[in-house]
Structures are given as structure tokens and as C-alpha cells.
Amino acid sequence: MSVFEIDSIVYERWCRAAVFHGPGLPWEMAPIDLHTERDEAVVSVEACTLCSSDVHTVTGRRAGPVPSVLGHEAIGKVVSLPESWTLVDVAGSPVSVGDRIVWGVAAHCGECLFCRDGIPQKCVRLVKYGHGVHRPDQLPKGGLAGFVGLVQGTPVVVLDEATDARIACLAACAGATVAAALRLAGDMRGRHIAVFGGGVLGCIACAMARDYGAASVACVEPDSGRRERAIAFGADMAIDPAEPGFEERLKSMNDGLGADACLEITGANAAFEAALKSLRTGGTLVLVGAVYPAGPVAISQEYIVRRMLTIRGLHNYAPVDLASAVNFLQNRSKFEPAIWADLFGPEFPLDEVAAAFAWAAENPGVRAVVRP
16 A cells, blocks of 8 residues: 555655644644555545634634644545455445545444434444544545545445535535435425525525426525625525615515525524424424534414424535536536636635634535645
């Protein structure tokens, strides 16, 4: 394993990983020795986009284990396969050396209660990419490194070579999370959908809901630039939540009854309360964004009972959602590449990871890109 050569590219035995030690502390550019034999698939990282949850971790808004190698929106090329097990894609087909792949955020056992219950992202033997403690004797598990080691049970999808690396990275978190949220919300065909949040996930949600046959899509977003972008991504209307009585505008999409389903992506308490009010009787609210502490919210049990509402919480996603995201992003981005480019900011080399996070913290709603 000291040297790999694929497509005339020679991969040396050493790589570097950007190790995070805590908010406000210097990043460590740690050397990783690839020579030691490990029972993992080795992937050379092509690109990694910085998810908002990564930014929350680095800025201290969200707690995370340290030291760690962050980055869970990444893609790369397989350079080595394990001997004792077979790396397969989500459809069960073997993956080959040289394949360009995206991998899911959570590796799972496939046997525990949660895996059997359709929520493998909560597996009791979970290995979570970009979120765990990094040890010097292991291959990085986050995308902010030259190479990543994939363990058995990792969801994998093989990518088209022509797909923009930045867009492909989104499948690993933003795209798959939206696919999972829409799956929980139910059949989109002929339904009226409200999306709270016009950031990267919100734009993908508008586009995906429309692609899945929604009768109408509304986006609730305070930033005027993001509202315009949501329209470009397929929303019929984009509403400022500061507008008096904006919930009534949302309900007007469905003859004043309210949205069939709402996706709450921001994590803000005010957005949760507004989304709940915007649902029709029998509607479904899928909560996606509250992955950081935001305080309690008062809920009227009677209101939920009498209006027969369904509230679903979603954290991460299942392998089927990763496949759905790749299929959607690869196909949809071919037709309107310019609007998809608006989801990304500048690209940074790995040794400028601190600058990449500083930029991302100051520019929410788009993704900074790191090229290891």
C-alpha cells in the first residue's frame, strides 16, 4: 500500500489531514501514513464542501468530539479495496478500484434494531464520517484529508465522471437529507409544499419537490437574495417571514387550507411555530434543521390533536436517500448549471482550512469548497 497508481496518477504513502482540536484552537496538519495495512477501502478525496453543521462545530455553536477530522460532504476515487470484505454500492453491486464515489455519513451494521427498523443512521455500532474522534494510527474518517478510510457497512454510490465535484459532494449530506425529508413527508404528486429556509438545503428541497411532482412550492426565507434564488430553483413564491400574516399567503396556495407538508430546515423556533400554523388539517411537518441547541418550544397538544397533524423528526438519512440524491443532482444539474453554481463559494486548498471555515461562517447559505 505504499504507492497507488490510477489513471496515471501516483498516490504516495503519506497524506495530510486537517485535525480540529476545538473552537478557537489552531488546526493541525497531521501526516497520515498509508503504508500500514488496514482492512478498509481507501479513497483519495477529490473535494469536500463545508456543511453548516461543520461550521457550527468549528465556531462552538454545536459540540463535537475532538480531536477530529471534519467533513462529511465529500467525494473521491477508490484507490484500494479491503481483502476480508467487499465494498458494494447501495444497490449491492461491487465497487472497483478507480471508481469515483460518494459515501454516506453513517456506516451501519445492518443487523441491530435500528437498522432493521429503517433508521440505520442510528445504528448501535454506528461509524459516522466527519464526526468522530481521530486517532493518529487510523485513516481519517472525514473529508478534510487527502485520503479517507471506509469501513464495512458504508453506503456508497458510484458517480458519473462528468458530474461537477461540488454538486456531487452535496449528495452526501444536503441532497440526501432533503431526499429523506421528502420521503417522510409522503408522495409529492399534486401536493402543496412549504419549505422554511432558502439556504442550500432549502433550494434543493424546492427543486426536488417540484421534480417529484408537487403542485406548488413556497419558500419562507428572510434574505431577499435567497428568496430570488429559491424562485430560480423552482419555488412558486418566496415569502419574507417578517411580512404580516405571511402564513395566510402560504395557505392561499391550497385554497386557504394550508400546506400539505412543511419542511423546516432552519432550526429556528419561530420557523417551527410558523410552519405548524401553516399546515392544513391532516398535514405533515418534517423537522430537519434543529441540529444545534435552540431552546424549548411550547406546543399545544390540543392543536395537534384536533387538526390531526403529523410531526416527523429527521436526523441524517438512509442509504436509499443517498441514491435518490445522487440521481436527482446528477440529472437536474445538467440542465441548469448556472443556478447550481450559485450554491458555492470559493475553493480553498487543505492547508487553508481555517480560512475556508472563516469564509463559510461569514457567508451562510452557500458552501465553501476544500480541495485536498
